[in-house]
Amino acid sequence: MRVWPGSPYPLGATWDGVGVNFAIFSEHATRVELCLFESLEAESESLTIPLTEQTDMVWHGYLPDVRPGQLYGYRVHGPYEPHVGHRFNPNKVVMDPYAKVVGRAVRWHESLFGFRPGEDDATFNTRDSAAHAPLAAVVDTAFTWGDDRPPRTPWHETLIYELHVKGFTARHPDIAEDLRGTYLGLASEPAIQHLTSLGVTAVELMPVHHHTDEWHLVRRGLRNYWGYNTLSYFAPDVRYASGASPLEGVREFKMMVRALHAAGLEVILDVVYNHTAEGNHLGPTISLRGIDNASYYRLQPHAMRYYEDFTGCGNTLNMRSPRVLQLIMDSLRYWVKDMHVDGFRFDLASALARELHAVDKLGAFFDIIHQDPLLSQVKLIAEPWDLGEGGYQVGNFPTKWTEWNGKYRDAVRRFWRGDGGGVSELATRLSGSSDLYEQSGRRPYASVNFITAHDGFTLADLVSYNDKHNEANGESNADGENHNLSWNCGVEGPTDDRRVLELRARQRRNLMATLLLSVGVPMISGGDEMCRSQGGNNNAYCQDNEISWTDWSSSSEQQEFVSFTRRVIRVWKDHPVLRRRKFFQGRRIRGAEVQDIAWLDPTGAEMTDEMWNSPDVRVLGVRLNGDAIQEVNERGERIVGDTLLLMLNTAPEAISFVLPATSPIERWETLLDTADPWQAPRRLRAGDRYALHGRSMAVLKLNNRKEDLRRAADWGPQGVL
Secondary structure (H helix, E strand, C coil): CCECCCCCCEEEEEEECCCCEEEEEEECCCCEEEECCCCCCCCCCCEEEEEEEEECCCCEEEEEECCCCCEEEEECCCCHHHHHCCCCCCCCCEEECCCCEECCCCCHHHHCCCCCCCCCCCCCCCCCCCCCCCCEEEECCCCCCCCCCCCCCCHHHEEEEEEHHHHCCCCCCCCCHHCCCCCHHCCCCCHHHHHHHCCCCCECCCCCCCCCCHHHCCCCCCCCEEEEEEEECCCCCCHCCCCCCCCHHHHHHHHHHHHHHHHHCEEEEECCCCCCCCCCCCCCCCCCCHHHHHHHCEEEEEEEEEEEECCCCCECCCCCCCHHHHHHHHHHHHHHHHCCCEEEECHHHHHHCCCCCCCCCHHHHHHHHHHHCHHHCCCCEEEECCCCCCCHHHHHHHHEEECCCCCHHHHHHHHHHHHCCHHHHHHHHHHHHHHHHCCCCCCCCHHHECCCCCCCCCHHHCCCCCCCCCHHCCCCCCCCCCHHHHHHHHCCCCCCCHHHHHHHHHHHHHHHHHHHHHCCCEEECCHHHHHCCCCCCCCCHHHHCCCCCCCCCHHHHHHHHHHHHHHHHHHHHHHHHCCCCCCCCCCCCCCCCECCEEEEECCECCCCCCCCCCCCEEEEEECCCHHHHHCECCCCCCCCCCEEEEEEECCCCCCEEEEECCCCCCEEEEEEEEECCCCCCCCCCCCCCCEEEECCEEEEEECCHHHHHHHHHHCCCCCCC
């Protein structure tokens, strides 16, 4: 086969319509061979081609006779000296880190390991892995996007829905059976109709980068369902493609994005750049480890045989290496430019900021993203922690970044659990967490508010189980954190006790309403609106089955909670005071009769310092002044909204809450009450007492429209027309 010198850029395999350029970086390699395979079943390569050209540590060559669909891998020669960080083994076929399609997934076998399994990892394994190694495929990336446009939903109007591509659609009865669990299943009319009718504006997809199932799971008959075990940072996982050919994955992913955009939905990817599927020093040699271990991974400085592990997954990518930074940035740009995604959620993002040991929010990773004209304009979400020392960095990421606000989650859970003593922090979290974001110049939408996510209990399980039930994971229920929730619902797990069921349903409504009516960017965990349960499993990462998949059976309980969730989302969308772009000031503003936010006790008076500090306070009211927003929209028009009153009671007993008044003519109208979600709207006078049930939340709107005031004299003694 003819081989021309080719180019060191772009990295990866690039089809130009005539032939394919191959380029791969390795600083410490002594020889690199390109291996071409004829089929997925091939046990060895059909052709081995040395890449003799090397430019700036990139090995490259151009093959004019190669076409899209060609399967390939590499054999990389160099020193096998684990004690100084080198683990080259040319007996292992390794996958191109820039592969845009994984043509063949890992086939677990002892030959995949660079050392002899069962022996010291410094031993050298001469067994050839060609029959079992993952292979890349050359792809033609051409696609007709038509008039596809990114929705570009402003942050303060964004409502995120976290979902798993397979789990969301796998059991949907109205989706064609051959499309369930696929990209095209998510692009189908029934799936999109659910999302748009709910009112979300963005889907956050759990990892779709091609991942590998760990061998210990495969041997137990399980899979890495969540996908946080990346093998390729460019290739969409072929498991979610409906077509028989791996090449279909790229096309179907693009079709999905195009369909979601047409429905006004943004696509955010959950990405895992902190570690790879190769694990620790006892893991397989299937890609970066065999290409240049010392360049790609963070090694312990005084014991380079071992890896720095800030992720709990065995290794951490070396963010101090320019080529690793290039790998990540090239991947991000590819997903935005070629795949049209709208943003990213970075898993364990603190690990990306570790230049030496400590987390550095001014690290090179952030600098590069901030100056990039493409990436600086998309949505950037950090999971602001990792498992290393000093890794919990909620509130410490730089401007342009939003964060999963773990402090919000914990404060809201504690309040509705009835712990007591948490109203002060709850107030801060409800109003946008200014303590975390204001001083750095960020806005309230820097806080991505959530109560549940893929990791942990679902919303239904959160209020139904006091302990985790992860027995199906095969680890004797030792995995996953046990939050010991003690929700006082009377009975754990399934029950037919009507009182318990009603209390659980009310707690679900309390948590969902609190989430959607807090200032910041709300994120719903997929299926929570349909009471999705995992049977108490709070670590279902390996459950690719009905434990994890969304149940679309549409029971009356599901239908009621979906309707309730839609109703609360409509309240959120209808009231600009809940979607503020600036923090509340807690004081009177010029032109406003009252302060922009006021915190109230059950008498309708403002909270005192003594009440803020009391461990016994379990009731809180907040008046959000719609006239004091002091913001303008994109057209320069002043934003004016309704004034809202939120009342939250986590005590078991009912209380009478006096409706506040700033003038004798004020009238309040009920929007929702979690204790009686289907009650007809009522109108009440300022100063009336509102019966706020135990463990419930109510929302009222100030209604001072002239036509209503003229009818005020006709109102009855309870404020009901």
